[in-house]
Amino acid sequence: MADDKTSKKDDREILVKVEHLVQTFNKGKKDEVKAIQDISFNIYKGETLGLVGESGSGKTTTGRSIIRLYQPTGGDVLFEGQNIARLRNGSKAMLDFRRKVQMIFQDPYASLNPRMKVKDIIAEGIDIHHLAKSDADRDNRVNALLDEVGLNKDHATRYPHEFSGGQRQRIGIARALAVEPEFIIADEPISALDVSIQAQVVNLLKDIQDKQNLTYLFIAHDLSMVKYISDRIAVMHYGRLVELASADEVYNHPLHPYTQSLLSAIPIPDPEIERKRTPIPYDASKVEDERPRRMVEVYPDHFVFAATDEVAGYKAAAVKSHLVDHPPLVGTTTD
């Protein structure tokens, strides 16, 4: 992390270390896109790090660069201390990484091969990594995985089109779990699902995490669900991180104007309060000028993207916010 001076030594084990990651598409061409512009953060073993931001902010690109679906333009990604950005495709270390890190995708319709039976979809990774000792072992593993995600063994011989969206996402989760991963990148895993199903899938992911001590990067634009599942939250804007802290900190003591604006747009399930609230508009001019900025720890474990002369202001705002017993709901009210 850029400025660790106020951090106490802690015993959290770093599983993934992203350092100065840069991802530029079509570099040097007319349609160049700076999708990620120098971001650094850690993901600790056993935690869920939520990555939020508007469409186009670079969340998916971050996930895909970490898992090496994209070769980073710059920077490093350390997984268990090994630099993934430099691994050769086809090497033993890369194969090992491909097993340990799995992805769950947004669209459970597009991500499952319609011509394959569910058991073969789930067992794909088992086959690639030669994890099953026999055909019976393969079947047993598939059945246990179906059970784990709330499906049953009768589903094994069916095809994806026979399932609902929520069930398909469960199949996608079983496929990811099949190779006994350590780290899962879930890219908007519930955005395409009915609201009534979303909580079920999130709860399933949480249960599995508890049982298997998995680590998650959970990408979403829906801040309400991210709060529920995340230990910490990183807020992304235009290819940069602007704030990173525990979920409670981000929700109750947001410091960066962009985070405050995002939070103010979440509907509150109380019609009385909701009626009086107006979202805070985001004024980029003050916090996105030419001054160099970096992530600074302005409160313990609470980082904000700040220029040197903004740090004191953020620190004071953090202290002030914590003095209030019940922090004000973000968003201005008309009262």
Ligand SMILES: Nc1ncnc2c1ncn2[C@@H]1O[C@H](COP(=O)(O)OP(=O)(O)OP(=O)(O)O)[C@@H](O)[C@H]1O
């Ligand atoms: N393969 C690609 N080639 C060129 N540009 C890309 C590519 N992938 C993403 N981009 C661009 O990079 C930027 C970041 O996109 P990204 O998909 O990472 O954002 P996101 O925050 O995940 O958005 P969403 O929520 O819509 O998925 C966008 O401007 C996007 O158009």
